[in-house]
Amino acid sequence: MTGARPLIHARGLVKRFGDFTAVDGIDVDVRAGEAFGFLGPNGAGKSSTMRMVGCVSPPSEGELRILGLDPVRDGAAIRARLGVCPQVDSLDPELTVRENLVVYARYFGIPRRVARQRAAELLDFVQLTERADSKVEPLSGGMRRRLTIARALVNEPDIVLLDEPTTGLDPQARHLVWERLFRLKQQGVTLVLTTHYMDEAEQLCDRLVVMDGGRIVAEGAPRALIERYSTREVVELRFAAESQEKYAGMVAGLGERVEVLPDRVLLYVADGDAAVAEVHGRGLAPANVLVRRSSLEDVFLLLTGRTLVE
Amino acid sequence: MDGTDLAGRPVTRPRVPAWPVLGxxxxxxxxxxxSGVFTSFLLPLLTVLGFGVGVGAxxxxGVGGVDYLDWVVPGLIASTALQVAVLESTYPVYSGFHWSRVYSGQQAAPLRVGDILTGHLAFVLLRVLLSTTAFLLVAAVFGVLRSGWALAVPPVVVLLGLAVAAPVFAVSxxxxxxxxxxxxxxxxxxxxxxxxxVFFPVESLPVGLRGLAYLSPLWHGVELCRAATLGVAPPWPLPGHLLYLAGWALVGCLLALRVFRRRLVV
Amino acid sequence: MVALVLPRLVAAAGTARRSARVAGRNVTAMKLSYWLLLVSGFLEPLLYLLAIGVGVGALVGDLTLPGGQVVSYATFVAPAMLASSAMTGALAETTFNFFGKFKQLKLYDGMIATPLRPIEIALGELGWAMVRGSAYSVAFVVVLVAMDLTTLSRGLLAVPAAVLVGFAFGAAGLALATFMRSWQDLDLLGSVQFTLFLFSGTFVPAEAYPQVLRWLVEVTPLYRAVHLIRGVCVGVDGWGWLLDVAYLLVVTVLGLVVAARRMSTLLYR
Known part of the structure; x- marks a missing residue:
């Protein structure tokens, strides 16, 4: 399949709402079988991009091809081959868990018998078989999310679009969702997801774009992005003072770069332990010291000067 | 109930706890x-015009020597009281338990179940009073109030309102x-x-159905309102009608209190 | 108009199928209490007929229609009850329930991620409302024939007429519901509906109204619906019924087009 046409192809893609430009000319190519991510804070334009790719939001400008087709003209045909897990669950509260899947499958023209069988398999896949005849209302947030993911798979899609798949879930529920998505990835399903969690992006994505203010600010594999934009290690220092600002000068020159956040100071260095020794050597006594590896969070901070989760 | 807590600070409760609930x-x-004003004034006006005047012609x-319009309007007033009372004590009460969960919020404050119930019922009766007063004014404009006894209509519809709202609270x-x-x-x-x-005399109903009509609180409310606006004696002795409605109100309140307790005090 | 609608109708080979699946969702969602609600919906026009037609009818006696026919008050009121119950049934499903699914439950946001198109969702909901409404109409016509308020052959014609009335109000309801912002707006719609119910030649012949009111009334959809069905059930005078049918067809098509347009704008943001 290498060298084949990308499943999603966008050039200069723009989405405007009145005077506000949500997506400001982005270029994206997603190839079959890869897990592709849009990483960025709230308001970066990720969801607007996803809605355009999902053929439920006409682009204001630019070129967009999904599965080689035009989303405005062939929207229905494209949507037949997409699976969508929207940011806000749109499950049907008047139906049971199982009925949600069967009824949704019917919207794709899947025969009732096949729909029932597929619903059973998918309930098993997302570990909801025991709740099959329950209504949606009493389900936990994690269960609803898993049901929405199962619903997105009911038409055996070529591409699965996941908009913030784990936002608002507790850590345990998140890991369960990740584990299921990882399995899909192993089965060769093309995944496109948005997230503002750097750990989610690092775990799931083969390749990602970092978005900010409607534009793409960096693109590549998670590890490669970190290597390109950040240092190997980061030292986080928390000083017991009201403002961290005055310590910035005192640690100057200790690393390739110093970032001051409202609650901590970050030193970007190759060797964290050596830098910590140096901090103490300068007679500074931070209340809290943490040495860690660089993450996508740091990439975003270095590129935009802001944090992902505010 | 008022006193001091372990730290010696005074413990306070509203003097009349149902007040803040009504508030x-x-x-x-x-x-x-x-939008309520539209429904309270315009719909009675339209009903009087469209049905009372239209069909009355x-x-x-007439009915028993009285113009149909004069005869039907007091019935419409009582039936408005019924509509408002039931509407205000169905979905809002259901919502209080299921959707808005107002009751659990109020219960977290130092209010007893009785206070929560009384406050809400008082609001419903106030709504009944407002709507029927509006209707009464419309009726006055049409000149169908033939007796000073019409002033007795507001207290009568409040009693009718309680007689239906209280049991409906329990149901909801x-x-x-x-x-x-x-x-x-x-x-x-x-x-x-x-x-x-409301629309035609119950005497023209088959006997069995007539019995059912006598059992309904509305019939008593209609006859009392009609007696008041026409200035005639009601079909039963006055205390009979009043006691019957009071009976519905009392049993309804007890039932509602019981059900509310069971749902809120777990 | 035709250029706008025709291609859609032709291109819509699969549309009917897909719309049926939207209706299918509603069948699946029917639970016991909803069934009871559905069946009891038939009761409403019957009760009105008995109370107003028979009860008040005993006070009114016979009526002379503009055509010179003398009919009982129940015979006069019954077709109006059929028309207004077709209106009420269609509007309940396409305003109240449709608004809830659209804006409250956000069900259609999930549906548009599938091959379904807004027009198909609208048609599916309308179709469902019509299945329900037609069942009521048939049952009510059976009662009318049994009570000798119309003849069997006239009754058979009244059913499609009532279904057309349902389609017109259902389509208009869908279009209106897309403009509603809150449940309060729906309350207002309910008041308008009640006003139509009072003044559409329902309880007294429209000829009895003052001239100005009469003109006003004659352009409202429920008046046309009552006029059509009364004509079918009691006796047609002239070709006025053609105007009624045309009026209701236009409302149906217009309602659907507006509803689909509005849904596209609101859903395909």
Missing amino acids: YYLTSYRRTWR YVEQ AVVPTDNHLTILFRFAVLPMTLFAG
Whole structure:
């Protein structure tokens, strides 16, 4: 399949709402079988991009091809081959868990018998078989999310679009969702997801774009992005003072770069332990010291000067 | 109830605990009363015109020597009281338990179940009073109030309102889905409205159905209102009608209190 | 108009199928209490007929229609009850329920991620409302024939007429519901509906109204619906019924087009 046409192809893609430009000319190519991510804070334009790719939001400008087709003209045909897990669950509260899947499958023209069988398999896949005849209302947030993911798979899609798949879930529920998505990835399903969690992006994505203010600010594999934009290690220092600002000068020159956040100071260095020794050597006594590896969070901070989760 | 806590600080409760509860409903009513004005004045006016005047013109001999318009308006007033009382004590009460969960919020404050119930019922009766007073004014404009006894209509409809609102509170607190409330409208409120003497005398009903009409609280409310605006004696001795309505109110309140306790005190 | 609608109708080979699946969702969602609600919906016009037609009818006696026919008050009121119950049934499903699914439950946001198109969702909901409404109409016509308020052959014609009335109000309801912002707006719609119910030649012949009111009334959809069905059930005078049918067809098509347009704008943001 290498060298084949990308499943999603966008050039200069723009989405405007009145005077506000949500997506400001982005270029994206997603190839079959890869897990592709849009990483960025709230308001970066990720969801607007996803809605355009999902053929439920006409682009204001630019070129967009999904599965080689035009989303405005062939929207229905494209949507037949997409699976969508929207940011806000749109499950049907008047139906049971199982009925949600069967009824949704019917919207794709899947025969009732096949729909029932597929619903059973998918309930098993997302570990909801025991709740099959329950209504949606009493389900936990994690269960609803898993049901929405199962619903997105009911038409055996070529591409699965996941908009913030784990936002608002507790850590345990998140890991369960990740584990299921990882399995899909192993089965060769093309995944496109948005997230503002750097750990989610690092775990799931083969390749990602970092978005900010409607534009793409960096693109590549998670590890490669970190290597390109950040240092190997980061030292986080928390000083017991009201403002961290005055310590910035005192640690100057200790690393390739110093970032001051409202609650901590970050030193970007190759060797964290050596830098910590140096901090103490300068007679500074931070209340809290943490040495860690660089993450996508740091990439975003270095590129935009802001944090992902505010 | 008032006293001091372990740290010696005074423990306070509202003097009349149902007041702040009523206050809550009045506050939210402030935001929606505008559309209420439309329904309270315009719909009675249109009903009097469209039905009372319209059909009245075709009832040449009147009812028992009274013009059909004069005869039907007091019935419409009582039936408005019924509508408002039931509407205000179905979905809002159901919502208090299931959707807005107002009751659990109020229960977290130092209020007893009785206070919560009293406050909400008081609001419903206030709504009944406002709507029927509006209707009464419209009726006065049409000149169909033939006796000074018409001033007795407001207290009568409040009693009628309590007689239906209280038991309906109990029902709304126990039904499992809001569809059941629609069923209550279809099987209880609508038949009552149509067959309890509002539009035509119950005497023309078959005997069995007539008995059912006598059992309904609405018939008593209709006859009392009619007696008041026409200045005639009601079909039963006055205390009979009043006691019957009071009985519904009392039993309804006890039932509602019981059901509310069971649902809120777990 | 034709250029706008025709291609859609032709291109819509699969549309009917897909719309049926939207209706299918509603069948699946029917639970016991909803069934009871559905069946009891038939009761409403019957009760009105008995109370007003028979009860008040005893006070009114016979009526002379503009055509010179003398009929009982129940015979006069019954077709109006059929028309207004077709209106009420269609509007309940397409305003109240449709608004809830659209804006409250956000069900259609999930549906548009599938091959379904807004027009198909609208048609599916309308179709469902019509299945329900037609069942009521048939049952009510059976009662009318049994009570000797119309003849069997006239009754058979009244059913499609009532279904057309349902389609017109259902389509208009969908279009209106897309403009509703809150449940309060729906309350207002309910008041308008009640006003139509009072003044559409329902309880007294429209000829009895003052001239100005009469003109006003004659352009409202429920008046046309009552006029059509009364004509079918009691006796047609002239070709006025053609105007009624045309009026209701236009409302149906217009309602659907507006509803689908509005849904596209609101859903395909």
